[in-house]
Amino acid sequence: MAAANGRLMKELAACREEDTSGVQAKLVTEGDLRHLHGTIKGPVGTCYEGGVFQVDIKIPKDYPFSPPKMAFTTKVWHPNISSQTGAICLDILKDQWSPALTIKTALLSLQALMCSPEPSDPQDAEVAKMYMADRAKFEKTAKFWTETYAKPKDEEAAITRVCEMGFDRDSARKALEKHDWDESAAVNELLGGL
Template identity: 55%
Template structure:
């Protein structure tokens, strides 16, 4: 059984330093401590700079003795992250996990991986090949994907649309956060609240 006290503490710790770490976490369903959503700011000086990347986190029932399951919901062009499924190739999310590690540690490791890809241990062979053979083309493609999929403007557009429908800005932000940025689910929730 999961250590719920530890999970709550980890969640609180993750929320503390958003400004310095560039990490943010939320729970789409406050009654389910085992499902988190996170965002990572693209590291400065990388093709991911300026992007906001959403991560889905599932904590197994035997956490922290088993690593969390994480995947990118935001599409990203990176050798160690599947451009199709968002699956991540990172040793601490597999055989190098230790109960001494935390979700925050794992998220910081993902941020570090974005700064320093490991093309010799790829999740996405096509991206890894491009990274090794033509770094400039890789950087250009990664930057394009960041601008296309991780610009953050999608959330701003969604908030604007929901506000135009008559909902308050803060309520819209909460609904979008609760549903991981899914505009349709957020709208359904907001409309259900009116009934």
């Protein structure tokens, strides 16, 4: 158990380093090595570019002999990722896992999967069907989901835009936070309060 914890701590140190890979992982709760939060930058040149995708990572007790349990918490339109639950269909997270692999290599594999979907072995049949039948519609939908769910929010710009409509900063911030930074919903609430 101590050896596994030592390995996990080394892996986390490698995942926290700023590098050009676009993947990172950190503890969800300080001291709990069994629950991690991963992030994956959408690969350049794909419909996921510009997005930052969140991944929930649970480490089993027999790690590294069993794969980590990973699921996207950011909604993603991809044949191998459930659009409903974030479940992932990737062989190294199942029967092709090897103790030589790490959390970082698993995150890098997810990033690579975003570049090269496998629609013939889907997690989400509806998305896979669209991918194979109408690639342009798939890419348009995936870009829309990236813009909607994975783009970092510019909170200051949103507050400024709402304030330009005549509302004070404190009210604007509270309404935006309440509505998950949806400016239309925040403004509608503020207008309803007049």
